[in-house]
Amino acid sequence: MDLELSAEQEAFRLVVRDFAAAEIAPHAEAWDRDHHFPVEVVQAMGELGLFGLPFPEAYGGSGADLTTLCVAIEELARVDHSLAITLSAGVGLGASPIFHFGTEEQKQRWLPDLCAGRALGAFGLTEPDGGSDAGATRTRAVADGDEWVIDGEKAFITNSGTAITSVITVTARTAAPDVAGGAGKGEISAFLVPAGTPGLEVQPPYRKMGWHASDTHGLSLAGCRVPADNLLGSRGQGFRSFLAILDEGRIAISALALGCIEACLALSTDYAGERHAFGKPIGSNQAVAFSIADLAVMAENARNLTYKAAALRDAGRPITRAAAVAKLYTTEAAVTATRVATQVFGGYGFVDETPVSRFYRDAKILEIGEGTSEIQRLVISRSLGLPVG
Amino acid sequence: MNVVVCVKQIPDPATPGALDPSTNYLKRDGKLILDDSDAYGVEMALQLVTAAGGGDVTLVSMAPNNESSGLRTGLAMGAAKAILVSDPSLAGSDALGTAKVLAAAIKRAEPELVIAATESSDGYTGTVPEQIAALLGFPSITFAKSIEIADGTAKVDRQTEAGYDEVSAPLPALISVTAGVVEPRYPSFKGIMAAKSKPVDTITVADLGLGADQVGEAGARQEIVAVTAAEERQAGEIVEDDGESHLKIVQFLETQKVL
Ligand SMILES: Cc1cc2nc3c(=O)[nH]c(=O)nc-3n(C[C@H](O)[C@H](O)[C@H](O)COP(=O)(O)OP(=O)(O)OC[C@H]3O[C@@H](n4cnc5c(N)ncnc54)[C@H](O)[C@@H]3O)c2cc1C
Ligand SMILES: Cc1cc2nc3c(=O)[nH]c(=O)nc-3n(C[C@H](O)[C@H](O)[C@H](O)COP(=O)(O)OP(=O)(O)OC[C@H]3O[C@@H](n4cnc5c(N)ncnc54)[C@H](O)[C@@H]3O)c2cc1C
Numbered sequence: 244m245d246l247e248l249s250a251e252q253e254a255f256r257l258v259v260r261d262f263a264a265a266e267i268a269p270h271a272e273a274w275d276r277d278h279h280f281p282v283e284v285v286q287a288m289g290e291l292g293l294f295g296l297p298f299p300e301a302y303g304g305s306g307a308d309l310t311t312l313c314v315a316i317e318e319l320a321r322v323d324h325s326l327a328i329t330l331s332a333g334v335g336l337g338a339s340p341i342f343h344f345g346t347e348e349q350k351q352r353w354l355p356d357l358c359a360g361r362a363l364g365a366f367g368l369t370e371p372d373g374g375s376d377a378g379a380t381r382t383r384a385v386a387d388g389d390e391w392v393i394d395g396e397k398a399f400i401t402n403s404g405t406a407i408t409s410v411i412t413v414t415a416r417t418a419a420p421d422v423a424g425g426a427g428k429g430e431i432s433a434f435l436v437p438a439g440t441p442g443l444e445v446q447p448p449y450r451k452m453g454w455h456a457s458d459t460h461g462l463s464l465a466g467c468r469v470p471a472d473n474l475l476g477s478r479g480q481g482f483r484s485f486l487a488i489l490d491e492g493r494i495a496i497s498a499l500a501l502g503c504i505e506a507c508l509a510l511s512t513d514y515a516g517e518r519h520a521f522g523k524p525i526g527s528n529q530a531v532a533f534s535i536a537d538l539a540v541m542a543e544n545a546r547n548l549t550y551k552a553a554a555l556r557d558a559g560r561p562i563t564r565a566a567a568v569a570k571l572y573t574t575e576a577a578v579t580a581t582r583v584a585t586q587v588f589g590g591y592g593f594v595d596e597t598p599v600s601r602f603y604r605d606a607k608i609l610e611i612g613e614g615t616s617e618i619q620r621l622v623i624s625r626s627l628g629l630p631v632g
Numbered sequence: 633m634n635v636v637v638c639v640k641q642i643p644d645p646a647t648p649g650a651l652d653p654s655t656n657y658l659k660r661d662g663k664l665i666l667d668d669s670d671a672y673g674v675e676m677a678l679q680l681v682t683a684a685g686g687g688d689v690t691l692v693s694m695a696p697n698n699e700s701s702g703l704r705t706g707l708a709m710g711a712a713k714a715i716l717v718s719d720p721s722l723a724g725s726d727a728l729g730t731a732k733v734l735a736a737a738i739k740r741a742e743p744e745l746v747i748a749a750t751e752s753s754d755g756y757t758g759t760v761p762e763q764i765a766a767l768l769g770f771p772s773i774t775f776a777k778s779i780e781i782a783d784g785t786a787k788v789d790r791q792t793e794a795g796y797d798e799v800s801a802p803l804p805a806l807i808s809v810t811a812g813v814v815e816p817r818y819p820s821f822k823g824i825m826a827a828k829s830k831p832v833d834t835i836t837v838a839d840l841g842l843g844a845d846q847v848g849e850a851g852a853r854q855e856i857v858a859v860t861a862a863e864e865r866q867a868g869e870i871v872e873d874d875g876e877s878h879l880k881i882v883q884f885l886e887t888q889k890v891l
Contacts (some may be wrong), residue, residue, distance in 0.1 A: 251824045254704070258818050293819035305821045 246550045252311055252355050259528055262291060262600070271323040274456040275601050278448070281456065282371035282406050285329055288319075289360010294333050296341055299547030300390045302354035309491060310553040313498035317549075321509075322598070324605035327499045328612075332401040332457075333357070335492035337364025340412045340433065343488065345475035349435065362409035367397035367436075367462055368485055374399070375618050377414070378482060380431050382464065384415035391434060393442070397462040397491025399612075404445040404460040408438045408627035413464065414485060416626040431482040433475040439472040442467030453605035478491055490562050492613045493570035495550040500573035500609050503602055507577075507584035508538040510599055515587055534583045548572055564626040583604040633781065634685035635677040636743040637711065638734055638761065639670040641695045641702030642754040649754070657724065658667050658754060658858040664695060666702035669749035670817035673809050674706045677747050678817075680781055688712040690741045694722060694733050707827035708819030719836045724849025727755070731763030733847055736840040738768065746806040747788065750775055758797065765806035772806045773799055779811055 248256070266284055274281055296312040298304025305311075312334060320327035338357040341349055341364065356362035373379045382395025393415050397403075403411050418430035436443055446461040512535055515526030525531050540583065548569040556562045582604040585592035592599050610616045624631045642650050650659050666674075677689045684766050686745035690705045690713040703714040715737045722733065738746055745766075751758035765772030775791040784803050789796045801807075819827075837847055845851055871877045885891045 251821075251828060254708070254819075254824050255821045262818050290820070291818050292822055296821060300822070305825075307821050307825075339784060503834070 244554055246554060248310070248314065248550075252314055254312050255311065256318055258291070259293070259315050260321075262288075263319050263322045267319070267326055268322040271456070271598070272595060272601065274323075274325065276455075277457045277594060278450075280405055280458045281331075283325075284326065285333075285363070285405075285407070286360050287327070288330060289358075293330055294338065294360040295358030298338065298354065298358050300391065302342070302350055303356075303358035304354070305358075308553075308557040309494060310550060310557050312495060312555045316498040317496055317502040317505070320499040321506040323455050323456065324499065324503065324602065327502060328457050329363075329402060330455060331492065331495040331499055332365070333360075333363050335488065335495050336366035336412075337402060337492060338409075339488050340366060340475060340485070341410075341435070342431070344480065345435075346472075348472070353435070356409060361568075362407050363402040363405055365392060365400050365403040365411040366485070366488075367400045367403065367411050367413040369398050369400070371396050371398045371461070377485065377614055378429070378431070380414055380416050380429075382413065382415040384417050384432060384434060385469075386417075386471070386560065390468045391471060391474065391577060393434060393464045393467040393469065394437065395464050397464070398489060399449070399459055400462055402458050403462060404448065405458045408458075410438060411436045411443070411462070413462075414482075415467070430479040432478050432480065433485070434469055435473040435475050436464070436467060436469055437473075440467055440469060450610075453601070453608055489613055490566040493555060493566040493619075494549065494552045494556060494562070496613050497545065497552065497566075497569040498571040500570075500577035500606075501542070501545040501549050503577040503606055503609070504538065504542045504580040507580040507599060507602060508535065508542050511535045511538060511584045511587040518589075523529065531587060535587065538583055539581050541580055542554055545569075545573040545576055562622060566620040567614075567619040567626075570614065571579065571616055571623070574606075575616060577606045579610050633681055633687040633745065634741065634743050635681055635687065635745045635747060636690050636692050636738050636741050637706070637843065638738075638746065638748040638764070639674065639691050639693050639702060639706050639751075640667045640752045640754075641665065641693055641699050642667045642752065645731050645753060651859060652669070655724070656859045660696050664699045664702055666705040667749065667753050669705070669751065669753050669811065671709070672811055673747040673749055673812050674711060675814045675816040676710050676779060677745075677811055678710045679814060680745070684781065685755065690715065690743065692734055692737050692741070693717070694725075694730055694737070696780040696804045698834055700834075702823075703832055704827045705819060707830045708823040709817055711830075713830055714832045716832055716834045717837070717840065718834060719838075719842065719848075721844050721848045721850075724852055725847055726852040726854040727757050727759045728752045728763055729847045729851045729854060731760050731767060731843060732851075733837070733840065734760070735764045735767035736805075736842055737835070738764065742768065744803045745781070746770065746804070748806065748808045750808045750810050761806055761808040768804075769804045770804050772808070773801055774808045776809045778808045779807060779809070781812065787804065 292305045293315050295304035296307045299312050300306045316327050316331050341353050357364050384391045384393045413434050413436050416429050417432040435531050444463040490620040515531050516524050517526045552565040552569040555565050585603045588599050591597045644665050652659050681687045689711040691711050694717040698718045717733050717737050748761035762772050773788045776788045777791045778789040780787045785800050786805050787800045790799050871880050
């Protein structure tokens, strides 16, 4: 499989790198400190076409592919995880479900603004009582005339409360578990809930360990009414839909983890050459140099796994296992890489002026969001035919 | 309105440059990129064409080895087409030779306005644009920090040490712009893909009707006689503060004629 990027993808990588260096890097520390979601920069990312990368031009997209999106996410993540996840979630969780499962009318209504970065979409799957076990969804939607009435709670929903959030796709049970039977999954459907719909309450932002400049909220839905037309995909398709979408999202998260590892590698290499202890650069100690050599191996592996999974997806081949493998490896490596980089930086690695300290806090969630490491292992184990639950 | 932008393609400033020891010319055999200084001109031209409600931006460049990577960047930003003059006989061109070639190429596009940067990032003689203007018989305005076009006239705020002058010239004219003129856009992925299929007309010295003796080393009126390394930066002077150090600072600023 040829993982070589095209000349145009490489040219685009440099554009995104320049953009990140000029528009994001100088402010990343302050946004992190102030828990500030920089709407104007998100919109500038939109003007660059980042949010429309994998979608057709007919909906305002760039007609590119998942590989090109990965390039953009990787470059953003080298300087700031929060904006990288804002892009990853905006595309993978916000726009993708509408693109894949929406009616023509729904696509025309929502996608142009989402692709242009004028608006952001969110995907509300996780609930306070359960994320990994998505089949245990408690939120309910009941048909009432030509409307659906949605009641329930969602937790940790990215991009759900920004000034430009336009729509949240919410999964909800449309029949009791016993009706559909089978592993208690019941019938789960997905609904497009426009921001500002009466009955939808966006809770105050979480105080998080990392991703401070990314927008995350809990949602309460109480008697929240949407028109019957806002059903996304067919009734009962909610569960299948989001699983398919998550596979692509996992590859995007791998690209984010890859950018993180590369940043740790570059920063540690420079620092180990400059910083002196005992009259010589710290990098002249094998203990330090070897830990950085390991980062180079992680970066190489992460790059290969990420772009292979993306290439499979762009070739229309099955990706469930490749996405799980990539997500599991790259995110665990990213957490290790931030720990190594922080160690190389010593005390400076623990203070906010140094990006590695921010990366250290930011990386942990990569092993949790869009399917925990355990869930990835579950997917991989099943693909091996192991009799796991 | 049709606008030509001169864009120089230069070795990436991020990678250290080198001189060819036999000629003392800058080595230009690697990949060249769009000179950042010219991104401002491209953006200004795109905005002026939009404001005029129609027309095209054409890029003109002279570069070795049919190099077009830098042109693709300008095309990705939105320019419609490019003219590239590339010819082995151009090796050794001095600034006037470069201006002759560019002037002849620009003529083909019949522009109402020509934009260049005040000076390039690698050669920075800052002389090519005015020589082009003289060769084309166009009025020339330098150091533009803003440009407005109305009724066949270019109105320019021209950066000076004290502030700026308001000057104007009838079209067609040549204007060299400063880095402050506009904020260049980032090329989008769609722009990059579109640039792939935009026309780059690659021509030779003969196509321009210029004699080989007018350009290149043969036509150069300048000669590089010697190259010396720039003086190393001197260690600064450290003044211990004995309560009177401010006077030393005043004294220093006076010797530098800052005060
Ligand atoms: C910043 C942030 C942003 C997020 N954004 C979104 C979003 O936009 N949309 C959305 O829907 N969700 C979002 N999430 C939620 C996230 O996807 C979930 O937190 C994640 O899937 C884990 O679910 P949980 O928190 O309910 O953990 P649980 O499912 O309760 O898991 C707890 C622990 O048990 C383990 N575990 C569970 N089941 C098994 C098993 N069968 N075998 C082995 N181990 C198991 C898990 O791996 C984990 O370690 C976000 C979370 C955060 C923190
Ligand atoms: C004896 C001699 C031999 C030389 N040999 C070579 C050689 O073999 N190869 C070589 O590449 N250089 C060579 N040079 C350097 C070359 O002459 C200058 O780089 C060139 O004339 C442009 O001058 P500048 O960069 O100082 O332009 P400036 O006057 O500083 O440029 C101002 C603006 O004019 C425009 N411009 C300038 N040059 C170009 C261009 N080529 N294409 C499009 N727009 C342009 C741009 O907008 C630029 O920002 C030689 C110089 C000398 C003196």
